[in-house]
Amino acid sequence: MDQSFPKSGLRFLKMHGLGNDFVVIDSRGRGAVTTPALARALGDRHRGVGFDQLAEIRDAGPDHAGADFALDFWNADGSRAGACGNATRCVSDLVMAGLGREVVRLVTARGELQARRLDSGLVSVNMGPPVLDWRALPLAREVDLLHLPLPGDPVAVGMGNPHCVFIVADAEAEDVVGRGSAVEHDPLFPERTNVEFVSLTGPDHLRMRVWERGAGVTLACGSGACAVAVAAHLRGLTGRAVEIDVDGGRLSIDWREDGVWMTGPVAHVFDGWLSPDYLAALA
Numbered sequence: 464m465d466q467s468f469p470k471s472g473l474r475f476l477k478m479h480g481l482g483n484d485f486v487v488i489d490s491r492g493r494g495a496v497t498t499p500a501l502a503r504a505l506g507d508r509h510r511g512v513g514f515d516q517l518a519e520i521r522d523a524g525p526d527h528a529g530a531d532f533a534l535d536f537w538n539a540d541g542s543r544a545g546a547c548g549n550a551t552r553c554v555s556d557l558v559m560a561g562l563g564r565e566v567v568r569l570v571t572a573r574g575e576l577q578a579r580r581l582d583s584g585l586v587s588v589n590m591g592p593p594v595l596d597w598r599a600l601p602l603a604r605e606v607d608l609l610h611l612p613l614p615g616d617p618v619a620v621g622m623g624n625p626h627c628v629f630i631v632a633d634a635e636a637e638d639v640v641g642r643g644s645a646v647e648h649d650p651l652f653p654e655r656t657n658v659e660f661v662s663l664t665g666p667d668h669l670r671m672r673v674w675e676r677g678a679g680v681t682l683a684c685g686s687g688a689c690a691v692a693v694a695a696h697l698r699g700l701t702g703r704a705v706e707i708d709v710d711g712g713r714l715s716i717d718w719r720e721d722g723v724w725m726t727g728p729v730a731h732v733f734d735g736w737l738s739p740d741y742l743a744a745l746a
């Protein structure tokens with residue numbers, strides 16, 4: 464074997480869902496390895512691997528005997544996230560392939576979720592019911608979630624992580640970077656927030672652009688698409704099932720009795736090894 468390509472160190476996979484990209488580390492059978500410093504370093508698109516989120520697979524543990532695995536999420540800035548819809552779909556697809564199954568159960572910070580692969584090859588995940596309680600979101604104080612006291616009259620929806628949804632005439636015309644980064648840090652959101660700009664483009668059809676907490680502009684945000692569907696329905700714009708066009712493609716969202724289901728494609732791009740020297744320099 465060519466010794467300049469040693470397969471030692473820490474193995475990772477690179478995946479994406481509609482261009483929302485991930486480094487996936489499998490820590491089943493050993494302790495979790497990700498730290499804020501490792502996430503920040505790997506998230507660097509010049510000196511690391513580059514990703515929007517890092518997803519670490521862990522054993523579900525005895526408290527979740529019915530679950531096949533557990534999943535933790537980290538943003539590129541080294542912060543933790545309670546939910547990541549696209550990474551959940553990607554990693555579930557991987558685990559389903561490994562188990563030879565079409566359905567898996569997993570545990571995330573927000574509880575047990577279910578994912579399934581459809582005949583089309585698309586992967587669906589039940590992201591659970593939306594969080595519509597100001598304390599749980601969390602917000603800094605009690606306000607009307609459907610009409611937040613911010614310019615632009617946005618809606619707050621939790622999907623295991625906070626979202627601030629602006630329903631606008633034309634999402635294409637919005638300054639996603641300028642407004643998104645300002646709203647992410649608004650004092651109304653003590654744990655910061657993800658920010659979506661959405662416009663109605665047809666019956667039950669929406670266009671969404673996103674600024675993600677801890678990652679900036681991304682090509683897709685699965686939990687954001689779920690939050691947008693909930694916000695648009697609660698504002699009376701759409702039914703409970705919608706198609707959402709994001710920068711990276713299309714997600715289907717269906718707010719059912721048992722939770723908000725999100726469906727879309729997944730892609731496994733490549734596998735790699737973090738060199739021992741690189742890891743030692745981070746320690």
Ligand SMILES: N[C@@H](CCC[C@H](N)C(=O)O)C(=O)O
Pocket residue numbers: 483515516536538543544545546547548549550624625657675676677678681683684685686687
């Ligand atoms: N891209 C994700 C959301 C990732 C987490 C988010 N940035 C946060 O900090 O809450 C998705 O697909 O849901």
